[in-house]
Structure formats: C-alpha cells, structure tokens
Amino acid sequence: MSKDIRIRKGLDIKLVGEAEKVTVDATKSNVYAIKPSDFHGIVPKVVAKQGTEVKAGEPLFYSKSNERMLFPSPVSGEIVEIVRGAKRKILAFKILGDKEQKYADFGIKDVNSMNGDAVKTHLLESGCWPFIKQRPYDVIANPDVAPKAIFISGYTTAPLAADSDYVLAGKEKELQTAVTALSKLTEGEVHVSIGKNANSPLGALNNVTKHSVSGPHPAGNVSVQIANIDPINKGETVWVVNPQDLIIIGELLLTGKFNAERIVALGGSSVKKPKYFKTKIGSEVSSIVYDSGVNDESNIRVISGDVLTGENVKPDGYLGYYHNTITVIPEGDDYEFFGWNKPVFNKISPSRALTFSWLFPNKKYELTANTNGEHRAFVVTGSYENVFPLDIYPLQLLKACAVNDLDAMEQLGMYEVAPEDFALTEFICVSKQPHQEIIREGLDLMLKEIG
Amino acid sequence: MGLKDKLHKLKLKYKDKKMAPAFNAIHTFLYLPNETTHSGSHVRGADDLKRTMNTVIMALLPCLVFGMFNAGYQHHLAAGEIEAVTNGFFSSEFWTLDNLIVGLWKVLPLVIISYGVGLGVEFLFAVIKKHEVEEGYLVTGMLVPLIVPIDTPLWMLAIAVIFGVVIGKEVFGGTGMNILNPALTIRAFLFFAYPTWMSGDKVWVHGAVERANEIAGGAQLDAISGETVLGALAQGKELTYSVSDMFLGFIPGSVGETSSILILLGALFLIFTKIGSWRIMLSSVIGALVMGLIFNGVVSANWIDEGSKFYSLMSTEFWHHLIIGGFAFGVVFMATDPVTASQTNKGKWIYGFLIGFISILIRVFNPAYPEGVMLAILLMNVFAPTIDHYVIQGNIKKRMKRLKLKTA
Numbered sequence: 013m014s015k016d017i018r019i020r021k022g023l024d025i026k027l028v029g030e031a032e033k034v035t036v037d038a039t040k041s042n043v044y045a046i047k048p049s050d051f052h053g054i055v056p057k058v059v060a061k062q063g064t065e066v067k068a069g070e071p072l073f074y075s076k077s078n079e080r081m082l083f084p085s086p087v088s089g090e091i092v093e094i095v096r097g098a099k100r101k102i103l104a105f106k107i108l109g110d111k112e113q114k115y116a117d118f119g120i121k122d123v124n125s126m127n128g129d130a131v132k133t134h135l136l137e138s139g140c141w142p143f144i145k146q147r148p149y150d151v152i153a154n155p156d157v158a159p160k161a162i163f164i165s166g167y168t169t170a171p172l173a174a175d176s177d178y179v180l181a182g183k184e185k186e187l188q189t190a191v192t193a194l195s196k197l198t199e200g201e202v203h204v205s206i207g208k209n210a211n212s213p214l215g216a217l218n219n220v221t222k223h224s225v226s227g228p229h230p231a232g233n234v235s236v237q238i239a240n241i242d243p244i245n246k247g248e249t250v251w252v253v254n255p256q257d258l259i260i261i262g263e264l265l266l267t268g269k270f271n272a273e274r275i276v277a278l279g280g281s282s283v284k285k286p287k288y289f290k291t292k293i294g295s296e297v298s299s300i301v302y303d304s305g306v307n308d309e310s311n312i313r314v315i316s317g318d319v320l321t322g323e324n325v326k327p328d329g330y331l332g333y334y335h336n337t338i339t340v341i342p343e344g345d346d347y348e349f350f351g352w353n354k355p356v357f358n359k360i361s362p363s364r365a366l367t368f369s370w371l372f373p374n375k376k377y378e379l380t381a382n383t384n385g386e387h388r389a390f391v392v393t394g395s396y397e398n399v400f401p402l403d404i405y406p407l408q409l410l411k412a413c414a415v416n417d418l419d420a421m422e423q424l425g426m427y428e429v430a431p432e433d434f435a436l437t438e439f440i441c442v443s444k445q446p447h448q449e450i451i452r453e454g455l456d457l458m459l460k461e462i463g
Numbered sequence: 464m465g466l467k468d469k470l471h472k473l474k475l476k477y478k479d480k481k482m483a484p485a486f487n488a489i490h491t492f493l494y495l496p497n498e499t500t501h502s503g504s505h506v507r508g509a510d511d512l513k514r515t516m517n518t519v520i521m522a523l524l525p526c527l528v529f530g531m532f533n534a535g536y537q538h539h540l541a542a543g544e545i546e547a548v549t550n551g552f553f554s555s556e557f558w559t560l561d562n563l564i565v566g567l568w569k570v571l572p573l574v575i576i577s578y579g580v581g582l583g584v585e586f587l588f589a590v591i592k593k594h595e596v597e598e599g600y601l602v603t604g605m606l607v608p609l610i611v612p613i614d615t616p617l618w619m620l621a622i623a624v625i626f627g628v629v630i631g632k633e634v635f636g637g638t639g640m641n642i643l644n645p646a647l648t649i650r651a652f653l654f655f656a657y658p659t660w661m662s663g664d665k666v667w668v669h670g671a672v673e674r675a676n677e678i679a680g681g682a683q684l685d686a687i688s689g690e691t692v693l694g695a696l697a698q699g700k701e702l703t704y705s706v707s708d709m710f711l712g713f714i715p716g717s718v719g720e721t722s723s724i725l726i727l728l729g730a731l732f733l734i735f736t737k738i739g740s741w742r743i744m745l746s747s748v749i750g751a752l753v754m755g756l757i758f759n760g761v762v763s764a765n766w767i768d769e770g771s772k773f774y775s776l777m778s779t780e781f782w783h784h785l786i787i788g789g790f791a792f793g794v795v796f797m798a799t800d801p802v803t804a805s806q807t808n809k810g811k812w813i814y815g816f817l818i819g820f821i822s823i824l825i826r827v828f829n830p831a832y833p834e835g836v837m838l839a840i841l842l843m844n845v846f847a848p849t850i851d852h853y854v855i856q857g858n859i860k861k862r863m864k865r866l867k868l869k870t871a
Contacts, residue, residue: 025506027506171506243865245862245865245866245869246866247866248869313499313505315505319504319505319506320504320505320506321503321504322505324501324505339505341505341506343499344499345497345498345499346497347467347470347471347494347495347496347497348494348495349467349493349494349495350493350494350495351494351495352491352492352495352511352513352514352517353513353514353517356509359508359509360508360509361508361509361510362508362510362737363510363515363518363736363737363738364735364736364737365510365514365515365517365518365736365737365738366514366518366736367509367510367514369509379506379507380499380506381499381500381505381506382495382497382498382499382500382507383496383498383499383500383507384495384507384508384509384510384511385495385496385507385510385511385512385513385514386491386496386498386511386512386595387595388511388512388595388597388598388638388639389597389636389637389638389639389640390639391512391515391599391638391639391801391802392512392515392801393740393801393804393806393807394740394742394801394806394808394811395737397808403858403861404858405807405855405858407806408806408807408851408855423859423862423863424855424858424859425858425862431503434503435503435504436504438503438504438507439504439506439507439508440508440510441507441508442508442510442511442512442514442515443512443639444507444511446502446503447503447504448502448503448504449502449503
C-alpha cells in the first residue's frame with residue numbers, strides 16, 4: 013500500500029555552494045581511516061593488528077557485544093597505525109592503501125534462492141551489516157531481533173547533501189539485488205520513499221512498497237517517513253538503510269567483492285567549484301576538498317556529512333563511514349559589533365525580529381559555524397513545533413532527556429526519533445541548546461536501562 | 464579594530480575567573496561572541512535570546528514614551544493648568560515639553576532603579592552561581608516601571624525588585640526556570656506590602672498624594688483627584704472619560720498601561736516578528752469578551768439591581784473591558800511570557816482564555832482593587848504546568864492507543 017506523504021512543517025536551509033552534477037574521480041587517498049566512533053555504541057575488538065596486511069572487505073575489528081558483527085577495511089593495504097586516545101580507546105584504524113586493490117572473495121550469490129538466515133549470515137561475514145541501522149536508538153541493527161519493516165529514504169532534503177537521484181543513477185541492478193536481499197530479512201515490507209517528482213532509480217524497484225514524499229526538510233529524514241507510513245511502537249524495531257549503501261550491498265552479492273566506492277558531493281560556500289567525486293569510504297577529505305580550491309583556507313570548517321548532522325573532521329580528517337557529503341563552510345569565529353540587535357540580512361532566521369530572511373525565501377545564504385549567540389536555558393516555546401513534523405512534543409521530550417526521566421522519554425515518543433530529527437530544532441533554537449547531543453545521550457541511557 | 468581585540472584579550476584574561484560572567488555580560492552586549500558550534504548542527508539560526516528580548520523591549524518603547532507624556536499631562540490636567548485633549552491622538556495639549564519634563568523626572572528614576580537594582584541582583588547571582596547573565600531581566604526591567612503607579616517611592620520599588628528577582632526567579636534557578644512572571648511578582652509584592660501606594664484614588668496622578676497630605680496639614684488647596692477608570696466604575700461613579708480617551712490612553716493609570724492603541728501596535732509587532740504568542744493574546748481577548756458578555760447578560764436579564772455595588776462594572780459594555788485598566792498591557796506583554804505561560808500550543812489557548820475570563824471576573828467582584836489581570840495571570844502561571852500536563856497526556860494516550868490497536 014503506497015502512500016503520498018506531504019510534509020508541511022519544516023525549513024529548507026538554502027545555502028551557497030550546491031554541488032554541480034558532474035562526477036570526477038578523486039585523487040587517490042594514501043591513507044584510509046575507519047573510526048569506531050562512526051558506529052555509535054560499538055566497542056571495537058581488534059582483529060587486524062598494526063602491521064598486518066588486509067584485503068578490501070576483511071575485518072579490522074568486531075563488536076565486543078556481538079562477535080559476529082564485523083567491520084571491514086574499505087581498501088586493501090597495510091594497517092599502519094591504530095590510533096588510540098585516553099584509556100587506550102581506539103580512535104581510528106589507518107590503512108595505507110595498495111596501488112593494486114585486492115578484494116576478499118565472498119562468493120557470488122543468487123539472492124532469489126537465499127533465505128533470510130543465509131542473507132543475514134552473508135552480510136555479517138562480509139562486513140556489510142553495519143550499513144543496517146535500527147530504530148529505536150539509532151544504532152547498528154541487532155541481528156537477533158527481527159524488524160517489523162525496513163525503510164529506505166531516497167528523498168534528500170538536508171542542505172547541500174548529495175542528491176540520491178544523482179548518486180544512485182545507473183545502479184539499478186545493485187539496488188534491486190540489495191532490496192531483494194533485505195526483503196528476506198523481515199516479515200514486513202521494505203518501504204522505499206522517493207521524492208514526488210523525482211526521477212529516482214529507486215522508482216523502478218520490485219519487491220518493495222514505494223511512497224512519494226514532498227515538502228521541506230526534514231521530509232527526507234527516515235523518521236518522518238516512518239511516522240507517516242508505519243509508526244514505531246514500544247517494543248517494535250525497524251531497520252533503516254541509506255540508499256547509497258544499498259549499492260555496496262548489491263555489488264557484494266553480485267560480484268562477491270566489498271567495494272567501498274561511493275559518489276560524494278562536495279559543497280559549501282568555501283568551495284570554489286562544488287561538484288561530485290568518486291572516492292572510497294574512509295579516504296582523506298583533503299583528497300577531495302582541495303581539488304578545485306577553497307576560499308580563505310585559514311578559516312574553514314570541513315564537515316564529513318551535511319551541515320546539520322555531519323562531523324567536524326578538520327582538513328586532515330577522513331570521510332565518515334556513513335557519509336556521502338563533504339561540506340566546507342567558513343568557521344566564522346569572529347566577533348560582530350552589536351550583532352545581537354542590528355538588522356540581519358545575511359543569516360537565516362525563523363522569526364522576523366529585525367531579521368529579514370523571510371523577505372527572501374529563495375535566497376541562498378553563506379552561513380558560518382558561528383552560534384550567533386550564547387548557550388542559555390530553554391526560554392522560547394512554540395517555535396520548535398513549526399519545524400518538527402512528528403506528532404511529538406519536542407521541547408518536552410528534550411527536557412525529559414535532560415533530566416533522565418525514562419518514563420517520560422518513553423511516553424513522549426523517544427522510540428520514534430533519532431538525533432538527526434532534532435537538527436532543525438537545534439538550528440532555530442534561540443537558547444542555542446545542543447539538541448542532538450541531548451537526544452543522543454537520552455537514547456543511550458534508554459538503550460542501557462531498557463534495552 | 465582596536466576595541467574588539469582589547470576586549471578579546473580581556474576575555475581570555477578573565478576566563479575561569481570569578482568575575483567572568485559579569486565581564487562576559489558586558490562583552491556580549493557589545494559584540495556577538497566568537498563562539499562556534501561544537502556539537503550537532505554546524506550552522507545556527509540568527510536569533511539568540513538577546514535579540515528576542517530586545518524585540519519585546521522595542522515593542523514596549525512606545526508605551527514608555529507615551530507614559531512619560533501622560534504622567535505630565537495627567538498632573539497638569541488635575542492641577543487645572545491645562546485643558547483636556549481635544550484633537551485625538553496627536554493633540555497639542557498632550558505632546559508638550561512641559562508634560563515630557565514631568566514624565567522624564569518621574570518615570571526615568573523608576574526605569575533606572577528597576578534596571579540598576581534588578582541587573583545588580585542578576586549579576587550577583589551569575590557570579591555566585593558561576594553561570595552567564597541571562598537576558599530575562601532585560602524585559603522584566605522594562606515592564607516594572609510601566610506597571611507601577613507614577614508616584615511609587617523608589618525605595619519601595621528597589622525592595623520589590625530585589626524580592627521579585629530573588630524569590631520570583633533566582634531561587635528556582637534563574638531565567639527559564641521560574642514559575643511566576645517576575646515583573647508581576649514585583650508588582651504583587653508592592654501591592655500586598657504597600658497597598659496604600661498601589662490602590663485608591665490618590666496614587667495614579669503625580670502630585671495627588673502630596674497634595675492630599677498638604678490639605679490634611681491644613682493647606683487651603685483643591686484636592687487632586689487621581690482616580691482610574693476602573694476605580695471610578697467600581698464605586699459606581701459617573702465616567703468623565705470618553706471611549707476614545709480610553710483607547711488612546713489619556714487616562715490615569717499605571718505608567719505604561721493606559722494607551723490601548725500603542726499596546727495594540729506593540730501586540731501586532733510581537734505577532735509579526737513571531738516573538739509573542741498570538742494564541743495567548745487572541746484567546747485572552749476572547750475570554751475577556753465572553754466574561755464581559757456574561758455580565759452584560761446578567762444585567763439585561765435583570766438578575767441584579769442597580770443598587771448593587773457590582774452593578775456599575777457589570778453593566779460596563781463588554782468590549783470596554785479591553786481598553787480600561789491594565790488588561791491589554793497584561794495580556795500582550797505579560798501573559799505571553801514564554802517561561803511562565805503554557806508551553807504547548809493547545810495549552811496556550813486554554814491558558815489565555817482563562818486569563819481573560821478570570822481577569823474580568825476579578826475586576827467585577829473585587830471592588831476594593833478592581834484590577835484583575837495581575838492576579839489572573841499569576842494564578843494561571845501557577846496552573847500553566849497543569850494545563851500542559853493534560854495536553855501532553857493527550858499525546859501520550861494517542862501513542863498508547865496506537866500500541867493497543869497493534870497488539871490487540
């Protein structure tokens with residue numbers, strides 16, 4: 013049963029520096045890094061020690077809580093360093109990539125003849141499992157719990173994020189193989205949402221339930237789509253997969269190789285010629301960012317991911333495991349004389365308090381990473397609801413998380429949300445509260461206490 | 464820029480020192496800080512709490528300026544020195560330098576004491592509790608001089624401000640945590656501690672109390688009457704003001720509450736800028752009109768006889784309630800305080816409606832002090848969390864019902 017989802021509440025943040033739809037091969041990265049922190053809540057147990065050689069797809073580490081869950085190397089090469097932080101916590105595996113890539117062979121599979129267990133075992137062994145995340149808690153899916161449905165959002169609304177329709181083009185075969193495999197993992201349906209007027213390769217898939225979505229950000233967030241299609245109740249689990257990761261899963265099944273190749277959008281107002289790059293998971297962002305030059309190199313913030321949910325990786329950082337966008341914006345760590353009361357034309361504001369973004373709904377802005385104010389207690393009410401399309405009271409849920417009230421969190425709908433759903437409320441927050449962090453900590457507490 | 468760098472160096476020097484919050488408060492007043500995001504969303508909207516509060520102050524400024532002129536106008540009028548206005552809002556009798564001088568002389572000290580003492584307490588608490596100075600008092604400090612009688616002694620105001628900020632706000636944890644509106648807490652303190660200075664027919668016009676004392680001392684002078692419209696109505700007197708006087712604001716009353724037209728302007732500004740809640744303002748007006756209509760109905764049904772002490776206020780035409788007394792000011796600028804109001808949109812409708820409804824109820828049945836809006840707002844401040852609780856329960860029940868349908 014397909015649905016037409018129309019989202020009204022929200023906010024499209026229009027920024028300068030959208031990637032032009034041209035793809036070039038990125039300069040080959042020397043070193044690739046896999047950061048265990050990309051896999052929230054996973055405690056790594058090292059498999060590939062420093063100095064060993066790995067092939068692409070061979071495990072670097074497994075999860076302490078589930079040793080079947082393997083985390084693969086995106087490339088073949090030598091483990092040159094395992095970076096450790098305080099208390100010997102592993103921060104990153106650094107792999108010096110071979111010139112000639114060698115792939116571990118996982119065997120060509122015919123998905124149509126596989127059953128659910130076989131698919132599951134194959135994905136776990138080949139290291140493709142971490143691409144599957146679950147709700148509640150927004151962590152890597154627990155393979156021992158059967159999901160009631162699997163959701164894939166092929167509609168991109170986040171600012172400057174890689175356009176799904178573009179990066180998936182031409183990959184119909186891989187996508188179809190991957191969703192067929194996923195459909196064996198659930199008794200429910202595989203829901204795929206695509207933009208209303210989009211020409212998405214996902215539109216041609218079989219074995220799935222298709223939905224069309226329209227509206228401003230966060231309409232592309234999978235939580236919003238889940239809430240409209242089949243909301244999560246207490247005790248239920250659903251899985252979500254990013255569409256670009258379907259390609260890797262599909263290719264694995266079709267060729268037996270773990271190919272971590274990905275088309276990444278480089279955008280942001282600091283980039284001189286924003287466009288798309290073909291690269292691999294874990295590659296150095298500098299191999300992409302400096303390709304066509306950046307404006308004011310000393311004052312940039314390099315983000316792996318989009319500006320709302322990405323990670324500040326610094327110019328010497330690496331592309332995150334789940335990211336297919338790199339955004340570079342000015343850092344903006346400067347003072348502004350009477351910035352709090354003078355009329356503002358160059359920033360986005362949900363209000364009209366001498367801020368004039370409401371006059372120019374189609375203008376593109378060059379926002380910086382400045383907070384535009386200091387952290388304060390929650391004061392203003394009623395504004396978050398305007399950008400939060402879920403049937404949840406955002407302020408009350410945030411407060412429940414802030415005071416660790418598990419009962420209230422459960423009752424107010426914590427099972428249905430992920431930190432990314434609070435990116436817009438965070439963006440417009442007058443009190444500059446760290447919403448995503450509050451929600452992440454709340455989810456972690458629930459996971460620990462309730463499971 | 465020299466100043467910017469100097470202040471930046473000072474900021475680094477004061478970092479983690481005891482006086483850092485005090486310094487930062489001044490620094491961030493001059494400059495939007497250089498802070499950048501370190502978790503979650505990398506970009507942020509343009510609004511901060513300072514801008515939000517500043518918008519409310521901008522909405523209040525016309526009321527303040529009008530209040531100054533009105534203070535002088537009422538004084539000179541009561542003393543028989545000038546004629547009453549004849550020419551609408553821009554009457555030349557009103558906008559004179561003489562009037563403004565009296566106003567400046569009487570109102571500015573109120574503003575200075577309110578801000579000086581209140582911000583002093585805020586800075587003190589910020590330094591002791593090691594948090595930044597929050598902006599909540601910027602609005603409270605402007606509201607306070609506008610909601611007290613013109614002749615309020617400054618020492619009383621200072622004590623009330625200290626009480627209001629400490630007991631009304633800081634003991635709960637500061638801005639954002641308080642249950643009662645701080646400005647109204649200050650006014651309520653004045654009202655209950657010094658009732659002779661807050662009600663009656665002598666306090667609303669500058670000089671009236673002084674003159675009364677002189678007469679009591681044996682001087683041969685005419686008494687200055689300084690009765691508010693509500694006071695007159697409560698005592699069943701004949702009104703000497705026209706509806707247009709009341710709407711434009713040429714009447715005695717607390718400093719900033721008299722001009723309904725400027726309050727309406729402020730309300731429209733707050734709604735346009737999306738800072739004030741239109742839901743609360745609209746529902747309060749509806750609540751007041753409903754209560755007013757009920758009373759009018761009681762009168763027209765002859766359930767009350769003309770001799771009753773409630774008759775005069777009950778028979779006041781229902782919509783006149785909106786433009787007399789402090790109703791409009793309270794609803795626009797104080798009922799909408801986001802911290803103490805209901806926080807859910809549905810809750811705001813209920814909260815606002817009850818404020819309007821109860822304001823008029825108190826106004827009619829409390830002739831000793833016929834100003835209901837202060838007490839109505841304070842009462843609803845207390846009940847706002849309860850309203851929110853039931854609204855949120857609705858959402859929770861919906862979620863539980865969904866679960867039951869699923870498992871059934």
